[in-house]
Amino acid sequence: MEVDLNHLWLIVSACFVFFMQAGFVCYEVGFIQSKNVISVAIENILTFIITTLVFSFLGFALMFGPGPWGLFGGHYWLLNNLAQAHNSLGFVFVFFELMFAGTAVTIVSGSMSERTRLLPLLLAAVILAGFIYPLFGHWVWGDLFLNQPAWLKNLGFMDFAGATVVHATAGWVSLAGIIVVGPRKDKWDEEGKIKKLGRSNIPFAALGTFILWFSWFGFNGGSLLEFNDRIGLILLNTNFSAAAGVVGAILTTRFFIRDHSYMEAIFAGALGGLVAITASSNYLEPLAAVMVGFISGSVVVLAGLLLEKLGLDDAVGAVPIHGFGGAAGTILLAFFASPQFLGGQSRLLKFFVQLLGVTVNFVWSFGLGLLMFYLIKKRFGLRVTEEEEEKGLNIVEFGDIYSWQEYLKITHYENLT
Template identity: 35%
Template sequence: MDTAFLLNSLWVMVSTVLVILMIGGFILLETGSTRMKNAGHIAGKTILTFGISSIVFWAVGYGLIFGEGNSILGFSDFFYSGYEVEGLSLSGSVFFLFQLAFAGISITIAFGGFAERAKLSVYVVFAVFFSILVYPFIAHWIWGGGWLAEHGKQDFAGSTVVHLTGAMGALAATLLLKPRLGKYNKDGSANKIDGHNLVFTALSVLFLWVGWFGFNAGSTLSVDGAFFGFVALNTNLAAAAGTIAALAVSWIVMGKADIPMMLNGTLAGLVGITASSGFVDTWAAVVIGLVSGILVFYSIRFFESKQIDDPIFALSVHGAAGVWGTLSTGFFATPELATVGKPGLFYGGGFDQLGVQAMGVLASGAFAFVVSYLILLGMKMVMNGLRVTEDEENIGLDISEHGIYGYPEFVNIEATIRESKRETKVENPSLVTQRPSIN
């Protein structure tokens, strides 16, 4: 066994760990961006659904993506047993785990559109169907030698395969689930529903930023020439540019430097560079990040104006930025780095690669949305609805779905304060220390 094989295996295994730790980032992102009464539920279902997607990927997902088949789907290598893969310059088991982590991230993104109103059973069932009928098709088309790969579709680490696919699942869910209670008024105006912990949200973005080095740089699958360092550099530049751009545009348009918008800009920059990180020069990475940060600001405002309630902003961060990131290689891919497909428009490649990228976006996005929508529509009919009752939504999914709060001490304090007010018959309740509502 040669040294290169061992080093490649070690590098991709480290990258796999970084990608799986991004699940922790998504836990903090979702809990911090939503209300306290749903924190435990969101954290728990994220771990549960990653477990489900892992088993499904082992049983059938890997084979559907990388098995021998046709240009649409693979039909072999089910129930992967750890065998080595011919022609692969690293351990087959490590490669399997790396791809499993990507599949788990995609379904986690999709579940952003379910937040604060879907039944736990819906997460469980949809995780199975998404992991069989949605993600493997698109991953096979682009990464498994399918028809988009035959056309030279560029997606270095998954702006389309992982992020756009997950975002389209989120869009299907949020359309069927309808907005959260109290999100919109009768006149169509939106009420702001703030997340309960901005520190969690900021920390989650830092974790995801670091994890993205495994996501993008790990997709080199090799230590040869240390090219992973260049990919990591592009990744960091785009994230930084997205951060600055989103903060700047929010400050200019809204008159305030909006911190949540800045954090979404960071993530949008990371999503945008994911398709192109191995195909573009550093200056282009900065441009891609800047456009991603501006795009996510206006995308969030657009979806809110259309009364599409997206609590975690998956449609904008992963959807809009995923589309832009995929298209960006059609502009910026260099002749030296375009190991897949052709150079971009700005490097003399004409519109050929841009056309392929656009075709990939349309085909993959439409497929992911339509199939996800049909799956959820069928589930809605069979499972007596996708959404918890109004009473359950009002008290929070921690209690209604699990019988415990994510912050039980806080609830006990609330109860103590209420009881104290009743017993002492406070004449001026404003003199009593006020605590924020559990909502």
């Protein structure tokens, strides 16, 4: 195998996408309560461990192996037979795709954090990395490794870098999760008024946001699967959408939501813009990318409001950002993509095709998510006790109180003043 610029770009991109794990740790830790930060940080390590083993040895075959009617793959179980595969990227492609799966899986645990037990979350990660994510992925991207049909792709469904395949899948599974596990006990006070919880370390979340943004250049840029002259525009579009997402989110908050904090809107807008542009960054002119970001930033803020009205509690905003942001970006593609990328379909037809793909994705991810969390809840229990939730999962899960006391950083304060 001759390696070239394409392999190098894919490797670098994959490393950037891996780095999303660091970004999610910072972001999630920043947005939850101090008493649960150790728990969430370690959860993020464990879910990536699981994805590494489960996706590489099972999920990859299901997603990219040869299979009938574009429904599911096989053959590459345990990465066997792979070196001989008829694809010039070989293990480089596996490495790249592993990082995408890692992103999808890590999102779910964040939204359910602060009240969900560790082991059920890890079990859900196994199912997500080994079945829910790769199977849907096969329907859209099943042709990326071998030249074979992928049924949604064949209908004309377009999702460049995974706004639907990666982000919305994770978002809808999260939605199922927060429904089944229920809201955090203090989320609404006795009079039904919503309380703001968490946000233990906003500067850490800001660091996480910039790490994620950085990683997104690999996410979108690498999805070319080669290094070509589209790259500059793709990365610029990524920035435009993030920036316009913030503007859209701030204006929506300003005009529609009186007492909301702009802080949340800024973070949600940036990430929502990044998620949305993931569907179409390769198909847009700059000003179209601004529009996609702007609208998606608004959608994310309104979706957050909707969740609250429905009494749903997403600790880190994963459902609005990844679910609604991903779906919005995928559908907006039909209206904003440059004509030459529509593959001969009219905008109206493309809209319906995109809507179909988004709907199939929702039914699959949310449906299986509900079933999965319901069965886990019934069989193993999903939620910590009320006392444990009060105490915080730092202590409950990791059985020692030292780290948490240190984290409080009070030691010796009296001696100093």
